[in-house]
Amino acid sequence: MTLALVLTQTEESMPRTPPKASSAEASPAGSPHKESAVTIAKLLSGEDPAAAEVKPAAEKVTPPRDNGALPDAGVTTGGGGSVGSKRWLLGGGVPDKVRRRELRRAELGFRVSAAVFCLISLAVMAADTTPGWSGDSFRRYNEYRYVLAASVVAFTYSGFHLVDEVHHLVTRRHIIRAPLRSYFNLAMDQILAYLLLSASSAALSRNDVWISRFGGDQFTKLVNASASMAFLAFIALGLSSIISTYCVFSSVSLA
Template identity: 40%
Template sequence: MEEEEERTQKLHKTKKKKKQQEEEEEEDHTEMSSRSSLHSLPPTTTTINSPPDSPTVSSIPDSHGSSPHTIIPTPSVASSIPVKNETPFRVEEKVSESRRQLRPSFSSTNTRDTKLGNLVRRCLVGFRVCAFLSCLVSFSVMVSDRDKGWARDSFYKYKEFRFCLAANVIGFVYSAFMICDLVYLLSTSIRRSKHNLRHFLEFGLDQMIAYLLASASTSASIRVDDWLSNWGADKFPDLARASVSLSFVSFVSFAFCSLASGYALCSLRSI
Protein backbone atom coordinates (compact mmCIF):
# COMPACT_ATOMS: atom_id res chain seq x y z
CA MET A 1 0.00 0.00 0.00
CA GLU A 2 2.73 2.39 0.91
CA GLU A 3 4.50 1.65 -2.35
CA GLU A 4 1.35 2.37 -4.35
CA GLU A 5 0.89 5.68 -2.53
CA GLU A 6 4.46 6.65 -3.28
CA ARG A 7 3.96 5.78 -6.93
CA THR A 8 0.80 7.87 -7.13
CA GLN A 9 2.53 10.79 -5.43
CA LYS A 10 5.40 10.53 -7.89
CA LEU A 11 2.94 10.47 -10.79
CA HIS A 12 1.18 13.58 -9.45
CA LYS A 13 4.48 15.36 -9.07
CA THR A 14 5.56 14.50 -12.59
CA LYS A 15 2.17 15.64 -13.93
CA LYS A 16 2.47 18.93 -12.04
CA LYS A 17 5.98 19.46 -13.38
CA LYS A 18 4.79 18.79 -16.93
CA LYS A 19 1.91 21.22 -16.50
CA GLN A 20 4.23 23.89 -15.12
CA GLN A 21 6.63 23.38 -18.04
CA GLU A 22 3.77 23.61 -20.52
CA GLU A 23 2.52 26.81 -18.85
CA GLU A 24 5.99 28.34 -18.98
CA GLU A 25 6.36 27.38 -22.63
CA GLU A 26 2.98 28.90 -23.48
CA GLU A 27 3.86 32.10 -21.61
CA ASP A 28 7.18 32.31 -23.44
CA HIS A 29 5.44 31.70 -26.73
CA THR A 30 2.86 34.46 -26.14
CA GLU A 31 5.59 36.91 -25.09
CA MET A 32 7.58 36.12 -28.20
CA SER A 33 4.54 36.55 -30.44
CA SER A 34 3.69 39.91 -28.87
CA ARG A 35 7.28 41.11 -29.28
CA SER A 36 7.40 39.98 -32.90
CA SER A 37 4.11 41.74 -33.62
CA LEU A 38 5.47 44.93 -32.05
CA HIS A 39 8.68 44.72 -34.09
CA SER A 40 6.78 43.98 -37.30
CA LEU A 41 4.75 47.23 -37.08
CA PRO A 42 5.97 50.01 -39.50
CA PRO A 43 7.58 53.07 -37.86
CA THR A 44 5.27 56.09 -37.84
CA THR A 45 6.13 59.69 -37.09
CA THR A 46 2.64 60.80 -36.14
CA THR A 47 -0.22 58.61 -34.89
CA ILE A 48 -3.86 59.21 -34.23
CA ASN A 49 -4.91 59.45 -30.59
CA SER A 50 -6.50 56.13 -29.70
CA PRO A 51 -8.10 54.68 -26.55
CA PRO A 52 -5.96 52.55 -24.24
CA ASP A 53 -4.98 49.14 -25.39
CA SER A 54 -7.62 46.50 -25.03
CA PRO A 55 -6.48 43.57 -22.90
CA THR A 56 -6.52 40.01 -24.17
CA VAL A 57 -7.75 37.28 -21.88
CA SER A 58 -5.96 33.96 -21.88
CA SER A 59 -7.31 31.04 -19.85
CA ILE A 60 -4.32 29.12 -18.56
CA PRO A 61 -5.00 26.59 -15.81
CA ASP A 62 -2.78 26.78 -12.79
CA SER A 63 -1.49 24.00 -10.60
CA HIS A 64 -4.74 23.72 -8.65
CA GLY A 65 -6.80 23.19 -11.79
CA SER A 66 -8.34 26.66 -11.83
CA SER A 67 -8.11 29.00 -14.80
CA PRO A 68 -7.14 32.49 -13.64
CA HIS A 69 -7.36 35.37 -16.09
CA THR A 70 -3.97 36.64 -17.17
CA ILE A 71 -3.99 40.02 -18.94
CA ILE A 72 -1.40 40.52 -21.67
CA PRO A 73 -1.21 43.99 -23.26
CA THR A 74 -1.45 44.03 -27.06
CA PRO A 75 -0.93 47.04 -29.37
CA SER A 76 -4.07 48.77 -30.57
CA VAL A 77 -5.01 48.71 -34.21
CA ALA A 78 -5.70 52.45 -34.37
CA SER A 79 -2.22 53.29 -33.07
CA SER A 80 -0.62 51.21 -35.81
CA ILE A 81 -2.29 53.18 -38.63
CA PRO A 82 0.18 55.76 -40.03
CA VAL A 83 -1.03 59.23 -40.79
CA LYS A 84 -0.26 60.69 -44.21
CA ASN A 85 2.12 63.58 -44.15
CA GLU A 86 0.49 66.60 -45.81
CA THR A 87 3.59 68.78 -46.06
CA PRO A 88 4.15 68.20 -49.85
CA PHE A 89 0.65 69.42 -50.62
CA ARG A 90 1.16 72.51 -48.47
CA VAL A 91 4.48 73.22 -50.20
CA GLU A 92 2.82 72.91 -53.62
CA GLU A 93 0.05 75.28 -52.54
CA LYS A 94 2.60 77.84 -51.33
CA VAL A 95 4.53 77.60 -54.61
CA SER A 96 1.35 78.04 -56.65
CA GLU A 97 0.35 81.06 -54.54
CA SER A 98 3.79 82.64 -55.03
CA ARG A 99 3.53 82.09 -58.79
CA ARG A 100 0.11 83.69 -58.84
CA GLN A 101 1.48 86.69 -56.96
CA LEU A 102 4.36 87.04 -59.42
CA ARG A 103 2.05 86.87 -62.44
CA PRO A 104 0.09 90.08 -63.20
CA SER A 105 -3.63 89.69 -62.81
CA PHE A 106 -5.67 89.63 -65.97
CA SER A 107 -8.25 91.98 -64.55
CA SER A 108 -5.69 94.74 -63.96
CA THR A 109 -4.24 94.38 -67.46
CA ASN A 110 -7.72 94.40 -68.99
CA THR A 111 -8.67 97.59 -67.11
CA ARG A 112 -5.46 99.29 -68.22
CA ASP A 113 -6.03 98.28 -71.82
CA THR A 114 -9.62 99.49 -71.75
CA LYS A 115 -8.62 102.84 -70.23
CA LEU A 116 -5.85 103.33 -72.81
CA GLY A 117 -8.20 102.29 -75.61
CA ASN A 118 -10.86 104.77 -74.47
CA LEU A 119 -8.28 107.57 -74.30
CA VAL A 120 -6.93 106.82 -77.78
CA ARG A 121 -10.48 106.60 -79.14
CA ARG A 122 -11.39 110.03 -77.78
CA CYS A 123 -8.20 111.58 -79.15
CA LEU A 124 -8.89 109.96 -82.50
CA VAL A 125 -12.37 111.46 -82.60
CA GLY A 126 -10.89 114.92 -81.96
CA PHE A 127 -8.28 114.52 -84.70
CA ARG A 128 -10.88 113.23 -87.16
CA VAL A 129 -13.13 116.21 -86.51
CA CYS A 130 -10.16 118.63 -86.85
CA ALA A 131 -9.13 117.06 -90.15
CA PHE A 132 -12.73 117.15 -91.39
CA LEU A 133 -13.15 120.86 -90.62
CA SER A 134 -9.71 121.92 -91.91
CA CYS A 135 -10.22 120.08 -95.21
CA LEU A 136 -13.71 121.57 -95.58
CA VAL A 137 -12.53 125.15 -95.00
CA SER A 138 -9.41 124.67 -97.13
CA PHE A 139 -11.14 123.53 -100.31
CA SER A 140 -13.99 126.02 -99.73
CA VAL A 141 -11.50 128.92 -99.63
CA MET A 142 -9.69 127.56 -102.67
CA VAL A 143 -12.94 127.27 -104.65
CA SER A 144 -13.90 130.83 -103.70
CA ASP A 145 -10.48 132.13 -104.91
CA ARG A 146 -11.67 133.09 -108.38
CA ASP A 147 -11.55 136.51 -110.12
CA LYS A 148 -10.16 138.16 -106.99
CA GLY A 149 -7.98 141.26 -106.81
CA TRP A 150 -6.69 143.41 -109.61
CA ALA A 151 -5.33 140.39 -111.58
CA ARG A 152 -8.74 138.68 -111.87
CA ASP A 153 -6.96 135.33 -111.75
CA SER A 154 -8.52 131.94 -110.89
CA PHE A 155 -7.34 128.81 -109.08
CA TYR A 156 -8.23 126.38 -111.93
CA LYS A 157 -5.51 127.91 -114.12
CA TYR A 158 -2.81 126.43 -111.85
CA LYS A 159 -2.41 122.67 -111.48
CA GLU A 160 -0.82 123.04 -108.01
CA PHE A 161 -3.98 124.70 -106.69
CA ARG A 162 -6.17 122.04 -108.32
CA PHE A 163 -4.04 119.31 -106.79
CA CYS A 164 -4.43 120.91 -103.35
CA LEU A 165 -8.18 121.19 -103.85
CA ALA A 166 -8.51 117.51 -104.84
CA ALA A 167 -6.43 116.33 -101.89
CA ASN A 168 -8.58 118.30 -99.44
CA VAL A 169 -11.78 116.95 -100.99
CA ILE A 170 -10.50 113.36 -100.58
CA GLY A 171 -9.50 114.05 -96.97
CA PHE A 172 -12.89 115.62 -96.28
CA VAL A 173 -14.84 112.60 -97.60
CA TYR A 174 -12.64 110.08 -95.81
CA SER A 175 -12.84 112.02 -92.51
CA ALA A 176 -16.64 112.21 -92.75
CA PHE A 177 -16.87 108.45 -93.27
CA MET A 178 -14.54 107.68 -90.35
CA ILE A 179 -16.35 110.10 -88.03
CA CYS A 180 -19.63 108.31 -88.73
CA ASP A 181 -17.94 104.99 -88.00
CA LEU A 182 -16.50 106.28 -84.70
CA VAL A 183 -19.84 107.74 -83.63
CA TYR A 184 -21.47 104.38 -84.31
CA LEU A 185 -18.77 102.63 -82.29
CA LEU A 186 -19.12 104.98 -79.32
CA SER A 187 -22.90 104.69 -79.32
CA THR A 188 -23.11 100.89 -79.65
CA SER A 189 -19.61 99.66 -78.61
CA ILE A 190 -19.76 97.17 -81.50
CA ARG A 191 -17.38 97.05 -84.44
CA ARG A 192 -18.94 96.54 -87.86
CA SER A 193 -15.98 94.54 -89.13
CA LYS A 194 -13.87 92.52 -86.66
CA HIS A 195 -11.39 91.30 -89.27
CA ASN A 196 -7.74 92.29 -88.89
CA LEU A 197 -7.70 93.62 -92.47
CA ARG A 198 -9.62 96.67 -91.23
CA HIS A 199 -6.68 97.81 -89.09
CA PHE A 200 -4.33 97.57 -92.06
CA LEU A 201 -6.75 99.55 -94.26
CA GLU A 202 -7.20 102.33 -91.69
CA PHE A 203 -3.48 102.70 -91.11
CA GLY A 204 -2.67 102.61 -94.83
CA LEU A 205 -5.37 105.13 -95.80
CA ASP A 206 -4.38 107.54 -93.02
CA GLN A 207 -0.77 107.40 -94.16
CA MET A 208 -1.66 107.84 -97.84
CA ILE A 209 -3.94 110.84 -97.27
CA ALA A 210 -1.43 112.45 -94.91
CA TYR A 211 1.36 112.21 -97.50
CA LEU A 212 -1.02 113.36 -100.24
CA LEU A 213 -1.97 116.48 -98.28
CA ALA A 214 1.67 117.16 -97.43
CA SER A 215 2.76 117.03 -101.07
CA ALA A 216 -0.26 119.06 -102.29
CA SER A 217 0.21 121.76 -99.66
CA THR A 218 3.94 122.01 -100.40
CA SER A 219 3.45 122.37 -104.15
CA ALA A 220 0.65 124.96 -103.66
CA SER A 221 2.75 127.03 -101.24
CA ILE A 222 5.64 127.06 -103.77
CA ARG A 223 3.18 128.25 -106.46
CA VAL A 224 1.95 131.07 -104.19
CA ASP A 225 5.51 132.23 -103.46
CA ASP A 226 6.33 132.19 -107.18
CA TRP A 227 3.19 134.21 -107.98
CA LEU A 228 4.02 136.81 -105.32
CA SER A 229 7.61 137.12 -106.50
CA ASN A 230 6.42 137.77 -110.08
CA TRP A 231 3.30 139.98 -109.53
CA GLY A 232 3.42 141.25 -105.98
CA ALA A 233 0.86 141.23 -103.19
CA ASP A 234 -2.82 140.75 -104.08
CA LYS A 235 -6.07 139.33 -102.74
CA PHE A 236 -5.84 136.23 -104.93
CA PRO A 237 -2.53 134.88 -103.49
CA ASP A 238 -3.69 135.80 -99.98
CA LEU A 239 -6.72 133.49 -100.25
CA ALA A 240 -4.56 130.77 -101.81
CA ARG A 241 -2.10 131.07 -98.93
CA ALA A 242 -4.94 130.75 -96.37
CA SER A 243 -6.17 127.62 -98.12
CA VAL A 244 -2.66 126.14 -98.15
CA SER A 245 -2.15 126.84 -94.42
CA LEU A 246 -5.41 125.06 -93.60
CA SER A 247 -4.27 122.17 -95.79
CA PHE A 248 -1.14 121.88 -93.64
CA VAL A 249 -3.37 121.76 -90.55
CA SER A 250 -5.32 118.88 -92.06
CA PHE A 251 -2.02 117.10 -92.82
CA VAL A 252 -1.01 117.34 -89.12
CA SER A 253 -4.42 116.00 -88.08
CA PHE A 254 -4.11 113.01 -90.39
CA ALA A 255 -0.60 112.38 -89.08
CA PHE A 256 -1.97 112.02 -85.54
CA CYS A 257 -4.79 109.84 -86.85
CA SER A 258 -2.22 107.56 -88.45
CA LEU A 259 -0.48 107.23 -85.07
CA ALA A 260 -3.74 106.14 -83.45
CA SER A 261 -4.49 103.67 -86.23
CA GLY A 262 -0.92 102.37 -85.92
CA TYR A 263 -1.56 101.67 -82.24
CA ALA A 264 -4.72 99.78 -83.19
CA LEU A 265 -2.74 97.81 -85.79
CA CYS A 266 0.00 96.82 -83.31
CA SER A 267 -2.45 95.78 -80.61
CA LEU A 268 -5.05 94.44 -83.09
CA ARG A 269 -7.83 96.14 -81.11
CA SER A 270 -10.78 98.10 -82.40
CA ILE A 271 -10.61 101.78 -81.47
Protein backbone atom coordinates in the same frame (compact mmCIF):
# COMPACT_ATOMS: atom_id res chain seq x y z
CA MET B 1 75.52 53.33 -9.91
CA THR B 2 75.52 55.58 -6.90
CA LEU B 3 74.21 58.47 -9.03
CA ALA B 4 71.31 56.32 -10.28
CA LEU B 5 70.30 55.39 -6.75
CA VAL B 6 70.38 59.05 -5.66
CA LEU B 7 68.11 60.10 -8.55
CA THR B 8 65.70 57.30 -7.78
CA GLN B 9 65.40 58.33 -4.15
CA THR B 10 64.92 61.97 -5.14
CA GLU B 11 62.03 61.13 -7.47
CA GLU B 12 60.35 59.02 -4.85
CA SER B 13 60.69 61.74 -2.23
CA MET B 14 59.07 64.45 -4.50
CA PRO B 15 55.23 64.66 -4.49
CA ARG B 16 53.63 63.32 -7.54
CA THR B 17 51.78 65.76 -9.85
CA PRO B 18 48.19 64.64 -10.60
CA PRO B 19 47.65 63.66 -14.23
CA LYS B 20 46.18 66.33 -16.53
CA ALA B 21 42.60 65.89 -17.40
CA SER B 22 41.31 66.16 -20.94
CA SER B 23 41.11 69.58 -22.52
CA ALA B 24 37.37 69.60 -22.17
CA GLU B 25 37.50 68.86 -18.40
CA ALA B 26 40.55 71.08 -17.66
CA SER B 27 39.02 74.09 -19.40
CA PRO B 28 35.32 74.26 -18.68
CA ALA B 29 33.04 76.34 -20.84
CA GLY B 30 33.09 79.29 -18.51
CA SER B 31 36.78 79.25 -17.61
CA PRO B 32 38.79 82.45 -18.12
CA HIS B 33 41.27 80.70 -20.39
CA LYS B 34 38.64 79.58 -22.87
CA GLU B 35 36.85 82.97 -22.85
CA SER B 36 40.14 84.72 -23.56
CA ALA B 37 40.88 82.32 -26.41
CA VAL B 38 37.41 82.85 -27.95
CA THR B 39 37.75 86.63 -27.65
CA ILE B 40 41.16 86.61 -29.31
CA ALA B 41 39.86 84.40 -32.13
CA LYS B 42 36.93 86.79 -32.80
CA LEU B 43 39.21 89.80 -32.78
CA LEU B 44 41.52 88.13 -35.29
CA SER B 45 38.54 87.28 -37.55
CA GLY B 46 37.23 90.90 -37.50
CA GLU B 47 34.08 90.27 -35.48
CA ASP B 48 32.85 92.42 -32.63
CA PRO B 49 32.64 90.25 -29.46
CA ALA B 50 30.12 92.56 -27.78
CA ALA B 51 27.84 92.60 -30.81
CA ALA B 52 28.12 88.85 -31.19
CA GLU B 53 27.08 88.32 -27.57
CA VAL B 54 24.13 90.74 -27.68
CA LYS B 55 22.78 89.89 -31.13
CA PRO B 56 20.57 86.80 -31.00
CA ALA B 57 20.71 84.19 -33.67
CA ALA B 58 18.54 85.22 -36.58
CA GLU B 59 15.82 82.83 -37.45
CA LYS B 60 15.71 81.52 -40.94
CA VAL B 61 12.85 83.07 -42.87
CA THR B 62 11.67 81.42 -46.00
CA PRO B 63 11.35 84.09 -48.75
CA PRO B 64 7.94 84.31 -50.41
CA ARG B 65 7.63 82.54 -53.68
CA ASP B 66 6.96 84.73 -56.68
CA ASN B 67 4.60 82.95 -59.03
CA GLY B 68 4.18 85.96 -61.34
CA ALA B 69 0.60 86.72 -60.28
CA LEU B 70 -0.45 90.02 -58.81
CA PRO B 71 -2.08 90.06 -55.36
CA ASP B 72 -5.77 90.71 -55.04
CA ALA B 73 -6.94 94.30 -55.15
CA GLY B 74 -8.44 94.04 -51.68
CA VAL B 75 -5.17 93.15 -49.93
CA THR B 76 -3.61 96.13 -48.21
CA THR B 77 0.08 96.75 -47.71
CA GLY B 78 1.92 97.86 -44.63
CA GLY B 79 2.47 101.35 -46.06
CA GLY B 80 -1.21 102.18 -45.77
CA GLY B 81 -2.04 101.79 -49.50
CA SER B 82 -3.63 98.89 -51.27
CA VAL B 83 -1.98 96.60 -53.76
CA GLY B 84 -4.71 97.44 -56.25
CA SER B 85 -3.59 101.06 -56.32
CA LYS B 86 -0.19 99.92 -57.63
CA ARG B 87 -1.52 97.72 -60.41
CA TRP B 88 -0.65 100.34 -63.03
CA LEU B 89 2.99 100.27 -61.96
CA LEU B 90 3.19 96.51 -61.58
CA GLY B 91 1.18 95.81 -64.70
CA GLY B 92 3.48 97.85 -66.93
CA GLY B 93 1.31 100.89 -67.62
CA VAL B 94 -2.28 101.89 -68.15
CA PRO B 95 -4.93 99.14 -68.13
CA ASP B 96 -6.23 98.01 -71.51
CA LYS B 97 -9.74 99.35 -70.90
CA VAL B 98 -8.47 102.84 -70.09
CA ARG B 99 -5.99 102.71 -72.97
CA ARG B 100 -8.68 101.79 -75.48
CA ARG B 101 -10.97 104.56 -74.26
CA GLU B 102 -8.27 107.23 -74.42
CA LEU B 103 -7.10 106.09 -77.85
CA ARG B 104 -10.65 106.22 -79.21
CA ARG B 105 -11.08 109.75 -77.87
CA ALA B 106 -7.76 110.89 -79.33
CA GLU B 107 -8.49 109.28 -82.69
CA LEU B 108 -11.94 110.87 -82.84
CA GLY B 109 -10.49 114.28 -81.96
CA PHE B 110 -7.83 114.07 -84.67
CA ARG B 111 -10.34 113.01 -87.31
CA VAL B 112 -12.75 115.79 -86.41
CA SER B 113 -9.89 118.29 -86.61
CA ALA B 114 -8.81 116.92 -89.99
CA ALA B 115 -12.38 117.17 -91.30
CA VAL B 116 -12.70 120.78 -90.13
CA PHE B 117 -9.35 121.83 -91.61
CA CYS B 118 -10.09 120.12 -94.93
CA LEU B 119 -13.51 121.75 -95.12
CA ILE B 120 -12.01 125.20 -94.56
CA SER B 121 -9.25 124.52 -97.08
CA LEU B 122 -11.53 123.41 -99.89
CA ALA B 123 -14.05 126.19 -99.19
CA VAL B 124 -11.38 128.89 -99.32
CA MET B 125 -9.77 127.47 -102.45
CA ALA B 126 -13.12 127.09 -104.21
CA ALA B 127 -13.95 130.73 -103.41
CA ASP B 128 -10.63 131.94 -104.87
CA THR B 129 -11.91 132.55 -108.39
CA THR B 130 -12.64 136.22 -109.07
CA PRO B 131 -10.42 138.37 -106.84
CA GLY B 132 -6.89 139.18 -107.82
CA TRP B 133 -5.06 139.87 -111.02
CA SER B 134 -7.50 140.15 -113.98
CA GLY B 135 -10.06 137.87 -112.34
CA ASP B 136 -7.56 135.06 -111.87
CA SER B 137 -8.78 131.64 -110.74
CA PHE B 138 -7.31 128.61 -109.01
CA ARG B 139 -8.48 126.43 -111.95
CA ARG B 140 -5.64 127.77 -114.07
CA TYR B 141 -2.96 126.23 -111.82
CA ASN B 142 -2.39 122.55 -111.18
CA GLU B 143 -0.93 123.12 -107.71
CA TYR B 144 -4.06 124.88 -106.48
CA ARG B 145 -6.38 122.30 -107.98
CA TYR B 146 -4.23 119.64 -106.30
CA VAL B 147 -4.91 121.23 -102.91
CA LEU B 148 -8.65 121.31 -103.61
CA ALA B 149 -8.74 117.65 -104.68
CA ALA B 150 -6.66 116.47 -101.70
CA SER B 151 -8.87 118.43 -99.30
CA VAL B 152 -12.04 116.92 -100.79
CA VAL B 153 -10.71 113.34 -100.51
CA ALA B 154 -9.43 113.84 -96.95
CA PHE B 155 -12.69 115.48 -95.87
CA THR B 156 -14.70 112.59 -97.33
CA TYR B 157 -12.52 110.06 -95.50
CA SER B 158 -12.76 111.92 -92.18
CA GLY B 159 -16.51 112.31 -92.63
CA PHE B 160 -16.81 108.57 -93.21
CA HIS B 161 -15.13 107.94 -89.88
CA LEU B 162 -17.54 110.33 -88.15
CA VAL B 163 -20.47 108.43 -89.65
CA ASP B 164 -18.87 105.17 -88.55
CA GLU B 165 -18.54 106.51 -85.02
CA VAL B 166 -22.23 107.42 -84.92
CA HIS B 167 -23.07 103.97 -86.29
CA HIS B 168 -20.99 102.39 -83.54
CA LEU B 169 -22.75 104.39 -80.84
CA VAL B 170 -26.13 103.26 -82.11
CA THR B 171 -25.50 99.62 -83.05
CA ARG B 172 -22.28 98.93 -81.06
CA ARG B 173 -20.68 97.75 -84.31
CA HIS B 174 -18.38 99.41 -86.83
CA ILE B 175 -19.10 99.53 -90.54
CA ILE B 176 -15.73 97.89 -91.24
CA ARG B 177 -15.04 95.04 -88.84
CA ALA B 178 -11.76 94.27 -87.12
CA PRO B 179 -9.01 93.43 -87.98
CA LEU B 180 -9.62 94.81 -91.48
CA ARG B 181 -10.61 98.14 -89.94
CA SER B 182 -7.17 98.66 -88.37
CA TYR B 183 -5.35 97.98 -91.64
CA PHE B 184 -7.76 100.21 -93.58
CA ASN B 185 -7.28 103.09 -91.14
CA LEU B 186 -3.50 102.77 -91.22
CA ALA B 187 -3.31 102.70 -95.02
CA MET B 188 -5.71 105.60 -95.57
CA ASP B 189 -4.20 107.77 -92.82
CA GLN B 190 -0.74 107.35 -94.29
CA ILE B 191 -1.83 107.95 -97.90
CA LEU B 192 -3.99 111.01 -97.21
CA ALA B 193 -1.46 112.53 -94.81
CA TYR B 194 1.28 112.46 -97.45
CA LEU B 195 -1.22 113.62 -100.08
CA LEU B 196 -2.11 116.70 -98.04
CA LEU B 197 1.54 117.37 -97.28
CA SER B 198 2.59 117.28 -100.93
CA ALA B 199 -0.41 119.35 -102.04
CA SER B 200 0.10 122.09 -99.46
CA SER B 201 3.85 122.28 -100.07
CA ALA B 202 3.36 122.48 -103.84
CA ALA B 203 0.73 125.23 -103.52
CA LEU B 204 2.79 127.27 -101.07
CA SER B 205 5.89 127.01 -103.28
CA ARG B 206 3.94 128.07 -106.36
CA ASN B 207 2.35 130.95 -104.50
CA ASP B 208 5.73 132.10 -103.18
CA VAL B 209 7.05 132.26 -106.76
CA TRP B 210 3.96 134.24 -107.78
CA ILE B 211 4.42 136.76 -104.95
CA SER B 212 8.15 137.17 -105.66
CA ARG B 213 7.42 138.03 -109.31
CA PHE B 214 4.16 139.97 -109.26
CA GLY B 215 3.56 140.81 -105.62
CA GLY B 216 0.81 139.72 -103.29
CA ASP B 217 -2.91 140.42 -103.51
CA GLN B 218 -6.19 138.93 -102.32
CA PHE B 219 -5.80 135.94 -104.59
CA THR B 220 -2.44 134.91 -103.11
CA LYS B 221 -3.70 135.47 -99.57
CA LEU B 222 -6.57 133.05 -100.11
CA VAL B 223 -4.20 130.50 -101.61
CA ASN B 224 -1.93 130.76 -98.57
CA ALA B 225 -4.89 130.34 -96.24
CA SER B 226 -6.17 127.27 -98.08
CA ALA B 227 -2.74 125.63 -98.26
CA SER B 228 -2.12 126.34 -94.57
CA MET B 229 -5.40 124.65 -93.61
CA ALA B 230 -4.40 121.65 -95.74
CA PHE B 231 -1.09 121.47 -93.88
CA LEU B 232 -2.90 121.51 -90.52
CA ALA B 233 -5.11 118.69 -91.78
CA PHE B 234 -1.93 116.78 -92.63
CA ILE B 235 -0.74 117.16 -89.03
CA ALA B 236 -4.08 115.88 -87.69
CA LEU B 237 -4.06 112.84 -89.99
CA GLY B 238 -0.39 112.24 -89.20
CA LEU B 239 -1.17 112.01 -85.50
CA SER B 240 -4.11 109.76 -86.27
CA SER B 241 -1.83 107.50 -88.29
CA ILE B 242 0.34 107.03 -85.20
CA ILE B 243 -2.67 105.64 -83.35
CA SER B 244 -3.52 103.44 -86.33
CA THR B 245 0.03 102.10 -86.38
CA TYR B 246 -0.14 101.31 -82.69
CA CYS B 247 -3.44 99.47 -83.17
CA VAL B 248 -2.03 97.35 -85.97
CA PHE B 249 1.28 96.37 -84.35
CA SER B 250 -0.05 95.87 -80.82
CA SER B 251 -3.28 94.11 -81.81
CA VAL B 252 -5.36 96.50 -79.72
CA SER B 253 -8.91 96.92 -80.93
CA LEU B 254 -10.60 100.25 -80.32
CA ALA B 255 -14.05 98.69 -80.57
